[in-house]
Amino acid sequence: MRIAVVEGADGSGLLQAIAEDGTPAGPVERAADLAAAVGRREAAGRPRWVWAATGELYPRLLAAGVRVDRCHDLALTEGILLAADGRWGEPRSFPAAWARLEGRPVPDGTAPAPRPGQPALFDHDLPGLPDGPELLAATVAVHAGQQRRLAAGAGGVRGTAGVVPRGAGPGGLGLLVAAESAGALAAAEMAAAGLPWRPEVHDAVLTELLGPRPRPGAAPGRLRDLTERIGAAFGQPLNPDSPAQVLRAFAAAGTPLPSTRSQVLRGVDHPAVPLLLAYKELSRLHAAYGWSWLDTWVAGGRFRPEYVPGGVVSGRWATRGGGALQIPHALRRAVVADPGWTLVVADASQLEPRVLAALSGDVGLARAAAGGDLYAALAADAFGGDRARAKTALLAAMYGGDVGQLMTVLRRRFPAAVDYVEAAARTGEDGGLVRSILGRTSPPPSQGWLTAVDRAGGPDPDAAEGARARRAARDRGRFTRNFVVQASAADWALVLLAAVRRHLTGPNGPHLVFFQHDEVVVHCPREEADRVVAALSDAAEESRRLVFGDTAVRFPLAVAVVDCYADAK
DNA sequence: AAACGAGGCGCC
DNA sequence: AAAGGGCGCCTCGTTT
Numbered sequence: 001m002r003i004a005v006v007e008g009a010d011g012s013g014l015l016q017a018i019a020e021d022g023t024p025a026g027p028v029e030r031a032a033d034l035a036a037a038v039g040r041r042e043a044a045g046r047p048r049w050v051w052a053a054t055g056e057l058y059p060r061l062l063a064a065g066v067r068v069d070r071c072h073d074l075a076l077t078e079g080i081l082l083a084a085d086g087r088w089g090e091p092r093s094f095p096a097a098w099a100r101l102e103g104r105p106v107p108d109g110t111a112p113a114p115r116p117g118q119p120a121l122f123d124h125d126l127p128g129l130p131d132g133p134e135l136l137a138a139t140v141a142v143h144a145g146q147q148r149r150l151a152a153g154a155g156g157v158r159g160t161a162g163v164v165p166r167g168a169g170p171g172g173l174g175l176l177v178a179a180e181s182a183g184a185l186a187a188a189e190m191a192a193a194g195l196p197w198r199p200e201v202h203d204a205v206l207t208e209l210l211g212p213r214p215r216p217g218a219a220p221g222r223l224r225d226l227t228e229r230i231g232a233a234f235g236q237p238l239n240p241d242s243p244a245q246v247l248r249a250f251a252a253a254g255t256p257l258p259s260t261r262s263q264v265l266r267g268v269d270h271p272a273v274p275l276l277l278a279y280k281e282l283s284r285l286h287a288a289y290g291w292s293w294l295d296t297w298v299a300g301g302r303f304r305p306e307y308v309p310g311g312v313v314s315g316r317w318a319t320r321g322g323g324a325l326q327i328p329h330a331l332r333r334a335v336v337a338d339p340g341w342t343l344v345v346a347d348a349s350q351l352e353p354r355v356l357a358a359l360s361g362d363v364g365l366a367r368a369a370a371g372g373d374l375y376a377a378l379a380a381d382a383f384g385g386d387r388a389r390a391k392t393a394l395l396a397a398m399y400g401g402d403v404g405q406l407m408t409v410l411r412r413r414f415p416a417a418v419d420y421v422e423a424a425a426r427t428g429e430d431g432g433l434v435r436s437i438l439g440r441t442s443p444p445p446s447q448g449w450l451t452a453v454d455r456a457g458g459p460d461p462d463a464a465e466g467a468r469a470r471r472a473a474r475d476r477g478r479f480t481r482n483f484v485v486q487a488s489a490a491d492w493a494l495v496l497l498a499a500v501r502r503h504l505t506g507p508n509g510p511h512l513v514f515f516q517h518d519e520v521v522v523h524c525p526r527e528e529a530d531r532v533v534a535a536l537s538d539a540a541e542e543s544r545r546l547v548f549g550d551t552a553v554r555f556p557l558a559v560a561v562v563d564c565y566a567d568a569k
Numbered sequence: 570a571a572a573c574g575a576g577g578c579g580c581c
Numbered sequence: 582a583a584a585g586g587g588c589g590c591c592t593c594g595t596t597t
Contacts, residue, residue, distance in 0.1 A: 239592095239593090241591090241592055241593070242592080242593060242594085243575090243576055243577075243592095243593075244576095244593080244594080245593095259576075259577085260576080260577080261576085261577065261578085262577085262578080280577080280578075281578090281579095283591090283592095284577085284578060284579065284590095284591070285579090287590085287591050287592075288578090288579070288589090288590060288591060289579090311588085312587060312588060313587080314586090314587065314588095316581080316587070316588075317588095318587095318588065318589075319588090319589075320589095321589090321590095322589095323579080323580085323589055323590060324589095325579095325580060325581075325588070325589075326578090326579045326580040326581085326588080326589060326590080327579090327580075328579060328580080329579095329580090347581095351581095352581095388582090388583090389582090389583080392582085392583055392584070393583090395584070395585070396583085396584055396585075398585090398586080399584070399585040399586050400584080400585060400586075401583090401584035401585050402583090402584075403583055403584065404583075405583095406583075478585075478586065479586070479587090481586080482585080482586035482587075483586080483587090485586085486581095486586065486587065516580080516581065517580085517581045517587090517588095518581070519581080
């Protein structure tokens with residue numbers, strides 16, 4: 001059973017039961033207290049809730065103490081379906097989907113960014129969005145349209161992947177839509193729960209590395225000290241944050257440099273280099289995750305980032321503010337379980353090469369991926385035991401890049417795997433679309449890309465135009481080469497997240513507090529850790545089966561039960 | 570004063 | 582020894 005729901009003013013709302021295919025299956029129900037009504041129906045039958053955008057409605061349900069098991073997020077689904085049809089740039093919001101369905105002008109998709117805590121559906125600056133029953137009818141209609149497109153196989157996405165990456169494997173778009181929606185539920189729940197964060201530990205780490213907290217706007221002592229010593233090393237004061245000034249100083253010292261990247265500096269013999277390297281590391285920590293970050297993002301012992309499910313073209317999540325997906329290792333000291341609780345940290349080992357093995361069906365690579373250390377097995381199999389060379393070769397296959405002889409070895413021993421990524425790269429170079437295993441589809445080439453390629457193919461292209469077109473094609477080839485692997489890994493991780501979530505019990509028991517590409521963190525009462533570890537393993541196996549079906553490849557999770565996040569691996 | 574691109578670096 | 586995809590966010594320095 002599914003129930004469509006729209007939110008009204010003052011916590012009210014409308015609900016209507018609908019069938020799987022979207023046809024209404026009951027009367028419209030008015031609820032003065034929408035959260036209470038949702039809670040009742042959830043307890044009665046765990047329906048799949050159909051609504052415009054999880055991120056707008058669900059936080060208010062959670063605040064009222066209502067959790068739901070399943071949903072169908074119309075905006076996220078619209079994005080997946082449009083992309084599958086190669087219609088990447090079109091607005092995917094619910095109002096846009098509705099307008100398209102009715103053949104009306106589609107509201108501009110660049111706005112409106114979701115505003116947390118605001119019921120955007122009742123913002124009357126959005127054109128064509130009435131209150132009440134008509135909105136509910138639109139919700140029902142948009143959902144029905146999406147179910148039709150899914151059943152018909154949007155973008156021709158059905159069947160299994162062949163050598164050419166074209167999706168959609170085992171669970172297909174239906175699974176992807178369900179997992180994307182479940183991910184949105186998880187994102188809202190994690191934002192509500194927050195990641196346990198000890199401000200006093202964070203402060204101690206900063207103080208140890210940077211010196212005592214400076215007054216606002218001032219640089220910490222350690223940075224001031226380094227700035228002064230860097231100036232002394234060059235014989236003139238300079239701002240280490242200014243690449244231009246640093247380049248000029250090196251040039252004046254007789255060492256012209258192409259850039260001030262750490263990588264470049266490391267190869268330079270000059271007394272300022274170690275100081276600059278230390279400065280870069282510490283100033284970044286201070287600027288991005290220093291005391292003002294702490295003041296802004298941590299409250300009541302919790303870090304509450306705003307996750308953006310599906311925020312990356314590959315299906316990875318993004319975040320809005322707080323940089324939750326780039327927390328420096330040094331600060332993971334501050335992530336500490338509550339008293340009597342513990343953290344269960346699980347990350348997928350060597351996820352992307354395993355995904356390539358499963359995607360391509362390469363027998364040799366699948367054998368290497370059947371056990372623990374994939375790179376070691378690969379090395380033993382084809383690289384004379386040299387693990388580093390095996391890893392370099394495989395990374396180059398997945399990301400592009402020129403590693404000469406190594407690729408020859410890889411191609412000879414693992415032809416299906418190399419064919420798979422090279423086919424994806426060729427498709428990208430030709431301007432085509434590629435898809436993840438479940439059918440998440442890459443964006444088409446940009447207008448600029450098409451123009452560059454057209455020019456070079458037109459009448460007497462000059463050398464610069466030709467070079468530009470070749471570069472554009474190569475760049476896009478690297479992108480699509482990586483897309484098939486990264487997006488399929490994101491498929492697996494999303495289905496894992498959804499499966500983990502289903503095994504957990506909510507804020508008073510074990511619950512998810514963090515998700516980062518290929519890693520999940522569960523906060524749980526100490527005595528339940530064993531059960532959570534088992535649930536995580538089950539979830540990984542379930543995801544393998546749903547996403548990749550019958551494959552010899554294993555997706556082992558490295559699981560650690562720790563009080564402090566920094567102690568996991 | 571605000572907006573923007575570039576350079577740079579953190580995470581996966 | 583070897584090489585690179587995706588992000589967010591900082592500062593600088595220029596443009597608007």
